[in-house]
Amino acid sequence: MSKNPYQKLSSQRVWQTRWMALREDQIKLPDGSQGTYTVIERPGAVWIVPLLSDGQMVLIWNYRYTVGKWLWEVPAGSIVPGISPEEMAHRELSEEIGGTAASLKQISTFYTWPGQCNEIGYIFLAQGVKLGEPHREPTEVMERHVFPAEKALEMARSGKVADGPSALAILMCAPILASKQSD
Amino acid sequence: MSKNPYQKLSSQRVWQTRWMALREDQIKLPDGSQGTYTVIERPGAVWIVPLLSDGQMVLIWNYRYTVGKWLWEVPAGSIVPGISPEEMAHRELSEEIGGTAASLKQISTFYTWPGQCNEIGYIFLAQGVKLGEPHREPTEVMERHVFPAEKALEMARSGKVADGPSALAILMCAPILASKQSD
Numbered sequence: 619m620s621k622n623p624y625q626k627l628s629s630q631r632v633w634q635t636r637w638m639a640l641r642e643d644q645i646k647l648p649d650g651s652q653g654t655y656t657v658i659e660r661p662g663a664v665w666i667v668p669l670l671s672d673g674q675m676v677l678i679w680n681y682r683y684t685v686g687k688w689l690w691e692v693p694a695g696s697i698v699p700g701i702s703p704e705e706m707a708h709r710e711l712s713e714e715i716g717g718t719a720a721s722l723k724q725i726s727t728f729y730t731w732p733g734q735c736n737e738i739g740y741i742f743l744a745q746g747v748k749l750g751e752p753h754r755e756p757t758e759v760m761e762r763h764v765f766p767a768e769k770a771l772e773m774a775r776s777g778k779v780a781d782g783p784s785a786l787a788i789l790m791c792a793p794i795l796a797s798k799q800s801d
Numbered sequence: 802m803s804k805n806p807y808q809k810l811s812s813q814r815v816w817q818t819r820w821m822a823l824r825e826d827q828i829k830l831p832d833g834s835q836g837t838y839t840v841i842e843r844p845g846a847v848w849i850v851p852l853l854s855d856g857q858m859v860l861i862w863n864y865r866y867t868v869g870k871w872l873w874e875v876p877a878g879s880i881v882p883g884i885s886p887e888e889m890a891h892r893e894l895s896e897e898i899g900g901t902a903a904s905l906k907q908i909s910t911f912y913t914w915p916g917q918c919n920e921i922g923y924i925f926l927a928q929g930v931k932l933g934e935p936h937r938e939p940t941e942v943m944e945r946h947v948f949p950a951e952k953a954l955e956m957a958r959s960g961k962v963a964d965g966p967s968a969l970a971i972l973m974c975a976p977i978l979a980s981k982q983s984d
Contacts, residue, residue, distance in 0.1 A: 622864075622869065623864055623942045624864070624866050624942070632816065633815065633816050633823060635837075635839045637839065637916075637917060638839070638917065640816060640823065643866075645866070647939045647940060648939070648942055649939045651939055653939075653940065654818075655866050655867075655940075656818045656820065656821070657866070657867050658841070658867075681805075681806055681807070682912070682915040682916070683807050683826075683828070683838050683840070684838075684840050684841075684912075684915050684916070684917060684918060684919045685912055685915050685919050685921075686805065689912065689915060694916075696916075725960075726959075726960035727960060727963070728960065728963050728964070728965040728968060729865070729867075729868055729872065729963055729964055729965055730913070730914055730965050731913055731914050731918070731920075731965070731966070732865040732867050732868050732870075732872060732964055733820075733865070733867070733877075733879075734820060734821065734867060735867060735914070736867045736868050737914075738868070739965060756830045756831070756832045756834055756836075757830060757836065759806045759807070759831055775973070775976065776909075777908075777909035777910060777911065777973070780910070780911050780912055781911070781912055781915055782911040782912055782913050782914070782922060782965065782966060782969055783914070783965060785911060785969055785973075786965055786968055786969045786972070789969070789972040789973075790958070790960070790968075790972075793958065
């Protein structure tokens, strides 16, 4: 099958907010028919699994206006253009949980929602995190909580961490967490 | 902290496609300031981890126009209004891989992207899947591949399944897959 089976005929940005842009492309499909593909354009985003020196994990209890619920999540945020994913991870740790990390390791990347959105997500494991005062934006309504790593893993495995990318980030770190516990 | 810390002042739908709607709400933040919150409205979606009777897993190699890449994924799709998540899972299995499942079990739910979107995702494990002819839409450009379950799990753990929700779905099924292998 061809490398790129869709042919772009034209492209137009139709909406823009601080956080995303909406692009409508006219495309030709492999069967020859034409259609509109609406793409949500996003900068990348980072998700950070923060471990304290004693191995405990920090989660946030985050109010999500979109779904009208408080969700368990790991610190995360959109990448500011010009800032590297790693630097952004350090910033979000500081802003959301007042954290400074002794080490930061990129675990994986993934596409958040590739059916409609071009966002790439970066998963980091932050180790040796020290907690200070968070520096949150007015839109960020959240609390900081500390759990034994095994408990946080169980919360991800059971679906209690209902934010999908956060659950994925924790589960992707599971092998490292397990190897640390058996040290 | 209050149950709902944001106060909605007004709400307007500003864009609509076949797959989503864009809503702009004027809101009052906890600090008293006002702002605009743009919410992407989506019906729910399903992700299905399909296991053949011999325990092998079916993945799709799916072209994603948004990111211009072929991605490893599990069968998935948006929920058609009025159709239950379970029925939708059966439909997507049939459409995308020509699959009929002897049993379908809901494993978990999650929010795909709750910073901007209200979409809820349902994760299903389909067992005893028999493969026939797929019935794909013209927009669906994909191939069907069969892997040993342990190989598919490894692809999720290593980030090779780069579609985030698909990787999450496979990892959420990992405990069941492990228990089957030790039977």
